[in-house]
Amino acid sequence: xxxxxxxxxxxxxxxxxxxxxxxxxxxxxxxxxxxxxxxxxxxxxxxxxxxxxxxxxxxxxxxxxxxxxxxxxxxxxxxxxxxxxxxxxxxxxxxxxxxxxxxxxxxxxxxxxxxxxxxxxxxxxxxxxxxxxxxxxxxxxxxxxxxxxxxxxxxxxxxxxxxxxxxxxxxxxxxxxxxxxxxx
Amino acid sequence: xxxxxxxxxxxxxxxxxxxxxxxxxxxxxxxxxxxxxxxxxxxxxxxxxxxxxxxxxxxxxxxxxxxxxxxxxxxxxxxxxxxxxxxxxxxxxxxxxxxxxxxxxxxxxxxxxxxxxxxxxxxxxxxxxxxxxxxxxxxxxxxxxxxxxxxxxxxxxxxxxxxxxxxxxxxxxxxxxxxxxxxxxxxxxxxxxxxxxxxxxxxxxxxxxxxxxxxxxxxxxxxxxxxxxxxxxxxxxxxxxxxxxxxxxxxxxxxxxxxxxxxxxxxxxxxxxxxxxxxxxxxxxxxxxxxxxxxxxxxxxxxxxxxxxxxxxxxxxxxxxxxxxxxxxxxxxxxxxxxxxxxxxxxxxxxxxxxxxxxxxxxxxxxxxxxxxxxxxxxxxxxxxxxxxxxxxxxxxxxxxxxxxxxxxxxxxxxxxxxxxxxxxxxxxxxxxxxxxxxxxxxxxxxxxxxxxxxxxxxxxxxxxxxxxxxxxxxxxxxxxxxxxxxxxxxxxxxxxxxxxxxxxxxxxxxxxxxxxxxxxxxxxxxxxxxxxxxxxxxxxxxxxxxxxxxxxxxxxxxxxxxxxxxxxxxxxxxxxxxxxxxxxxxxxxxxxxxxxxxxxxxxxxxxxxxxxxxxxxxxxxxxxxxxxxxxxxxxxxxxxxxxx
Numbered sequence: 001x002x003x004x005x006x007x008x009x010x011x012x013x014x015x016x017x018x019x020x021x022x023x024x025x026x027x028x029x030x031x032x033x034x035x036x037x038x039x040x041x042x043x044x045x046x047x048x049x050x051x052x053x054x055x056x057x058x059x060x061x062x063x064x065x066x067x068x069x070x071x072x073x074x075x076x077x078x079x080x081x082x083x084x085x086x087x088x089x090x091x092x093x094x095x096x097x098x099x100x101x102x103x104x105x106x107x108x109x110x111x112x113x114x115x116x117x118x119x120x121x122x123x124x125x126x127x128x129x130x131x132x133x134x135x136x137x138x139x140x141x142x143x144x145x146x147x148x149x150x151x152x153x154x155x156x157x158x159x160x161x162x163x164x165x166x167x168x169x170x171x172x173x174x175x176x177x178x179x180x181x182x183x184x
Numbered sequence: 185x186x187x188x189x190x191x192x193x194x195x196x197x198x199x200x201x202x203x204x205x206x207x208x209x210x211x212x213x214x215x216x217x218x219x220x221x222x223x224x225x226x227x228x229x230x231x232x233x234x235x236x237x238x239x240x241x242x243x244x245x246x247x248x249x250x251x252x253x254x255x256x257x258x259x260x261x262x263x264x265x266x267x268x269x270x271x272x273x274x275x276x277x278x279x280x281x282x283x284x285x286x287x288x289x290x291x292x293x294x295x296x297x298x299x300x301x302x303x304x305x306x307x308x309x310x311x312x313x314x315x316x317x318x319x320x321x322x323x324x325x326x327x328x329x330x331x332x333x334x335x336x337x338x339x340x341x342x343x344x345x346x347x348x349x350x351x352x353x354x355x356x357x358x359x360x361x362x363x364x365x366x367x368x369x370x371x372x373x374x375x376x377x378x379x380x381x382x383x384x385x386x387x388x389x390x391x392x393x394x395x396x397x398x399x400x401x402x403x404x405x406x407x408x409x410x411x412x413x414x415x416x417x418x419x420x421x422x423x424x425x426x427x428x429x430x431x432x433x434x435x436x437x438x439x440x441x442x443x444x445x446x447x448x449x450x451x452x453x454x455x456x457x458x459x460x461x462x463x464x465x466x467x468x469x470x471x472x473x474x475x476x477x478x479x480x481x482x483x484x485x486x487x488x489x490x491x492x493x494x495x496x497x498x499x500x501x502x503x504x505x506x507x508x509x510x511x512x513x514x515x516x517x518x519x520x521x522x523x524x525x526x527x528x529x530x531x532x533x534x535x536x537x538x539x540x541x542x543x544x545x546x547x548x549x550x551x552x553x554x555x556x557x558x559x560x561x562x563x564x565x566x567x568x569x570x571x572x573x574x575x576x577x578x579x580x581x582x583x584x585x586x587x588x589x590x591x592x593x594x595x596x597x598x599x600x601x602x603x604x605x606x607x608x609x610x611x612x613x614x615x616x617x618x619x620x621x622x623x624x625x626x627x628x629x630x631x632x633x634x635x636x637x638x639x640x641x642x643x644x645x646x647x648x649x650x651x652x653x654x655x656x657x658x659x660x661x662x663x664x665x666x667x668x669x670x671x672x673x674x675x676x677x678x679x680x681x682x683x684x685x686x687x688x689x690x691x692x693x694x695x696x697x698x699x700x701x702x703x704x705x706x707x708x709x710x711x712x713x714x715x716x717x718x719x720x721x722x723x724x725x726x727x728x729x730x731x732x733x734x735x736x737x738x739x740x741x742x743x744x745x746x747x748x749x750x751x752x753x754x755x756x757x758x759x760x761x762x763x764x765x766x767x768x769x770x771x772x773x774x775x776x777x778x779x780x781x782x783x784x785x786x787x788x789x790x791x792x793x794x795x796x797x798x799x800x801x802x803x804x805x806x807x808x809x810x811x812x813x814x815x816x817x818x819x820x821x822x823x824x825x826x827x828x829x
Contacts, residue, residue: 030250031249031250034248034249034250035249037303038245038302038303040303042303081301081303081304081306148253149251149253149254149257150249150251150253150254152249167245167302167303169241169242169244169245169302170245170302172242173242173245173246173254
């Protein structure tokens with residue numbers, strides 16, 4: 001029995017671990033909210049004077065979403081800088097343009113779901129973060145990857161977005177991703 | 185270096201330039217040192233600050249996003265800069281990151297900058313940059329090197345400048361050297377300078393000046409020679425005049441002094457004086473006098489023509505000297521005197537149809553000390569003694585007397601000036617009552633030590649020195665003044681000369697009136713002097729008696745008293761001479777004479793006064809002769825003040 005439980009645990013861990021890098025998740029949990037605050041238009045994106053940080057997940061990634069929420073809460077403890085925040089977990093199936101949020105953090109999903117989330121974010125003029133760098137080619141804005149050092153990736157299309165205005169320095173330190181997914 | 189070098193113009197110019205330049209350089213150096221070092225420092229500070237400013241936003245966003253690897257990479261890159269010693273990022277006092285350089289340079293300063301959150305100005309951390317002095321030192325080193333180069337260049341410029349100035353002024357030194365050898369007699373050759381500058385002008389001016397000086401010197405030399413000749417000529421003339429008498433052309437008194445001085449104590453001197461020469465001048469006129477003197481000189485010169493030992497001089501108007509250069513024997517000396525006397529007696533001087541004869545008196549000395557004085561004394565004595573010649577003899581002792589007389593004259597003059605001539609008053613007593621009825625005012629000189637000097641010591645000298653009238657005047661005024669307010673008579677002595685002196689008589693009258701003593705004063709006229717001018721004396725007595733004064737004949741019986749003439753004088757008193765009274769008690773002859781005088785006086789109703797009553801015996805004798813008034817030490821001595829009841 002014990003052997004069976006240990007096997008299940010390792011299997012789950014193997015599956016989960018295969019899908020998401022815990023280190024990356026932690027890094028993204030601590031950096032993405034800060035990048036969101038580098039948007040000069042952040043004030044206009046408050047919902048009831050709060051920042052709503054929405055984590056969009058597939059059904060299978062619910063645990064990962066919770067894990068991310070926990071990491072964020074551990075890192076920021078209720079406030080992104082001077083703004084109070086609220087983390088909402090939204091399944092791709094429940095994601096609609098009416099959603100009231102300040103930013104989207106998109107976990108792995110199908111191409112269509114990713115595009116859907118990217119469109120909603122673009123329509124609402126909010127910042128969207130992607131766990132997977134490759135998903136930036138479908139319209140998401142930011143991503144982060146850990147190689148020799150931590151690298152930030154930004155969808156080049158962002159430049160044409162009117163409602164988002166990052167501090168210039170941020171643009172100096174990111175790597176731009178072309179529409180076809182090529183890194184510049 | 186020689187002292188002259190320091191004083192040279194080139195040295196002074198150069199040293200002035202150098203000193204001024206050094207001051208300026210030091211000033212500039214100090215200013216530059218301060219400004220530049222500060223500027224260099226500021227540049228480094230600005231550089232460090234700029235670095236911090238540049239990296240701060242990047243570091244800020246890296247810290248913000250917690251991208252530590254990026255921060256380390258950035259710091260690693262920064263530390264490659266040689267000027268940065270270390271970089272620290274501090275947060276709340278704790279060091280977040282620190283990178284240190286291997287560079288061994290010293291720290292110049294540390295700059296700090298706050299790191300703010302990118303989307304707000306909230307402070308996140310502090311970046312601290314320790315900046316090395318490497319670059320700063322390099323700059324200072326370069327700067328100092330530049331300064332040293334500048335100084336060396338300036339030093340070279342100064343050396344070249346001094347050489348140039350020295351070269352410029354060199355001709356002046358040459359001129360000075362040449363001029364040192366200049367003298368009006370020796371013309372110097374100054375080479376003309378080709379350049380047309382100030383030095384060539386100086387050379388040209390000096391050549392011109394030299395020419396003028398030489399011309400002037402030559403003229404001056406001629407003038408000096410001429411003047412020297414003239415001065416020598418005039419000196420000789422003056423020397424001749426100095427020792428020569430103008431009228432007779434004989435050597436003068438000065439020459440005689442000179443001869444005596446060089447006589448070596450082996451000489452003799454004879455002075456001759458023309459008797460009564462003044463009469464010749466007065467009678468025949470000055471020209472006749474001069475003629476006689478000139479002719480007399482000629483004849484004397486002729487007389488001594490062959491006498492080489494004798495030189496003739498004219499001492500004063502009518503006085504000549506014969507100087508024997510070598511002392512002759514007494515016999516020869518007398519022989520010369522006698523021969524000359526006889527020769528002069530024969531001399532007749534014809535002047536405008538008049539024949540003038542002269543007589544001379546000789547005074548001589550064979551004593552070589554103070555020859556002129558001694559010969560002069562001998563001459564005066566010969567004149568006094570009416571002798572034609574007298575040889576000076578020490579026994580005469582006249583020299584001392586002369587000296588004493590001269591001292592007395594001085595004493596009298598000073599006593600007059602200092603009012604030390606005063607009257608003393610000797611009482612004259614009534615023989616019966618023995619009370620003082622009158623006082624005789626007797627002259628006294630108070631010496632400088634306060635002692636009282638009797639008149640016999642100075643009156644004769646006063647008469648000789650013509651000071652006597654002054655003494656009489658003093659006595660008149662002081663006596664009249666003294667008795668002005670006293671109810672007693674007093675007598676004052678007058679000499680015949682006083683009476684004959686019109687001014688004196690006027691003075692006496694004035695004072696008698698002034699002090700109102702006309703009824704108190706008695707004038708005692710000295711009979712001893714011999715009254716010759718009875719008419720004048722009588723006139724004086726008359727005028728005085730008109731004023732109410734009384735007259736007395738003093739020292740009556742001492743001279744050759746002319747009773748007849750005395751009778752004619754309207755006198756009131758007769759004072760019998762003291763020399764008679766003195767021996768009255770012992771000498772019978774004197775008693776007879778005094779009795780005669782008393783008898784004579786009584787008949788004329790004259791009051792008789794006996795003076796010099798010096799003892800009891802004389803006093804008794806005087807009284808027995810019925811003499812009314814008595815005066816003498818026995819009864820009362822002369823005193824400064826009279827005793828008043």
